[in-house]
Amino acid sequence: MAVKLADVAARARVSTATVSRVLNGNYPVAENTRARVLRAVADLEYVVNGPASALAAATSDLVGILVNDIADPFFGIIASAVQAEVSGGVGRRPTGVAGTRTGDGDTRRTPGSAYGLVPPGEKLAVVCNTGGSPERELTYLTLLQRQRAAAVVLTGGAVEDTGHATAVNAALSRLAAAGTRVVLCGRPPVPPEAGALKTGPIPQTRTSVERFFSSRHATPRAPAALSPASPSPGAVSPVALAFDNRGGARRLTEHLVSLGHRNIGYIAGPAGRTTTRHRLEGHRAGLAVHGIPDPAHRTVHGAYDRTAGYDAARELLRRDASLTAVIAANDTAALGVCAALRDRGLQIPGDVSVAGFDDLPFSVDAAPALTTVRLPLQEAGARAGRLAMGREAPPPGDVAMIPAELMVRGSTSAPHS
């Protein structure tokens, strides 16, 4: 980029410091001076140099949202909610300096009028797709740390490999230590020992809330790296919003049992992930409560997608023709199960009942409508977003359990005979 702050300053006949103040709206500037500066900015189509700004101020407005699979609506819905909260937050910056706002949103203004200007406090919410790969997860975490992200939200189940978990927790600790807010959404909290593993001094950065409600002319950003170390270098446990996967799965299985099912096939998600394990544990607990045996051959692992559900259903039927119900680890896989059953000429739920998990938007439109467990993805994502922005107080103990709700629909009924 050619045009820089100095160019704007020259054209507005002020110093670079003044231009900076106008742009950041964090310091009083005379009204007509401000106007001159803004005109110069528009005329020159000046756009702030993010890196330079971030370097000098030691902060950035990036907020990272890590998801396991962006093509899966489960994550799309969460990410969307987080993003909306982060960059469209209601009541953000109530005392914003008028002159630095984007304007009235009138897109028919002369092009260039609002160029390069973004409402102060506006964060760049950014979704990072790990594809479920541990390496990529770490890579993104590192990249976000490089960028000095303001906050990071990790969504969905975690990989349970000890080495990886340790590495991730260490990365999160470093992030937190660097002043980045870390929030877990739909992911179990970091075990205390892990969180306490390595912790440097935690700089006490002022929260966004504090900034939002401080005096009209906010004082300059606190130099996080220079602030004195906090007294207790205790465990850095990120705020966690965990889904009640275990409870939801248990209630789902109990629902089937109550209908009279005894031979229930279970298609679990990919092995070695917390979500997979918790749902499976819930399922088994549901069986155990009623003293129903659970032979290993009735469980198959697969990915969280349609094809996996399809294949797994065939495999289950091959192994055990006496099945009267199949539970899939999520709705997408459940659709695959339905397809496999139909291809075998089996009626749902007449011959075999089917159930899913998540209650994604399309589940109610399957035929028959899918019995499943509803997770309030949108609400949880929004809450995670507010937590990431420091706009909501963390739950007691920094952990909240998000309830799951059983949705009984047409795909389950009493077994045939």
Added chain:
Amino acid sequence: MAVKLADVAARARVSTATVSRVLNGNYPVAENTRARVLRAVADLEYVVNGPASALAAATSDLVGILVNDIADPFFGIIASAVQAEVSGGVGRRPTGVAGTRTGDGDTRRTPGSAYGLVPPGEKLAVVCNTGGSPERELTYLTLLQRQRAAAVVLTGGAVEDTGHATAVNAALSRLAAAGTRVVLCGRPPVPPEAGALKTGPIPQTRTSVERFFSSRHATPRAPAALSPASPSPGAVSPVALAFDNRGGARRLTEHLVSLGHRNIGYIAGPAGRTTTRHRLEGHRAGLAVHGIPDPAHRTVHGAYDRTAGYDAARELLRRDASLTAVIAANDTAALGVCAALRDRGLQIPGDVSVAGFDDLPFSVDAAPALTTVRLPLQEAGARAGRLAMGREAPPPGDVAMIPAELMVRGSTSAPHS
């Protein structure tokens, strides 16, 4: 962040320049020196300061992917493909310097061994959710320009408001002028006039391809901002991969006509967007070809979601009870249509045929399976990703039309009587 390059240099007893060279792997360094540096990096848990690095090098490794609705699988699938190509690209950096790689992927190594290290050339693909809001689209574009993004991929239909279109095109021109590669995916090309509106000199940055295949020790990045202006400051028209929405819609409608339908309801997407218009035009063309009248009351506009489809279907039936078929602007809305018909006690396709668009993964599992138009979202996204990385040559004229394929399934049949 406390630990900086100088700290690492001190610990490794080398100069900062050497550390930088090791980290960037773009210059020869003695093997044992490199080892010392890497050990120091690991010991100190050093993580590069992204902003500082970006500032000094005048580039960043951010790649932005703009989507209208991240919760919609249509965009999720495209974004996923782009991302995979951008950050997992096959054969990227074939001559990479071994020592600077993350390692063998062994997550059980001592935590800290690979910290802060990311494979050279690794890009941070980042998905930005505009929510279909023009303002947010511009904001993201500005924010990405601030960050000096390496590339930007815009996906999905564009808003047709003239003022907004002009503003977006101007923003894209500025991005391009700043050396950011711009790719349109599933979005019509920028009209020549618009693209030519404002164009500064286009710095001739070396493409990634050139970098990838240059000598073993790649020479330093070209100083884009300082390179001489290109001879022809012509129009900056970004590479565009457009979907054949018009053709697909036309074939879909002709399919219904060929089955004998004459009274076809059409649920268009939100007004004022290119995708909506193109699909509607295709539909009308399909009717016109066969001389079938198209009274205005048979078209209803709505969002691209289930609820909109549901409501619109009820409205259409209210207006015209003679309908024998309903086409929805996308599959999600089509599901809503099916639900509305079922709620009215109508059979699909016995009483009313239904068709969608996009062929999202769940469409084949609807009951009956949805007749629709398949768009190769995954393939298009991957191609867009490669284009964004400069790993694939742009199509002739910088525009490629991605074909749409009619998928005839169970939800359409000849009308009843």
Added chain:
DNA sequence: CTGTTAGCGCCTTCAA
């Protein structure tokens, strides 16, 4: 192969 030395563009005290 390695060290020295200027900046990169902006923010932010300190003065005025």
Added chain:
DNA sequence: TTGAAGGCGCTAACAG
């Protein structure tokens, strides 16, 4: 209310 000036941490010539 405004200006002057010193970094922020890193990269990239240019020597050696």
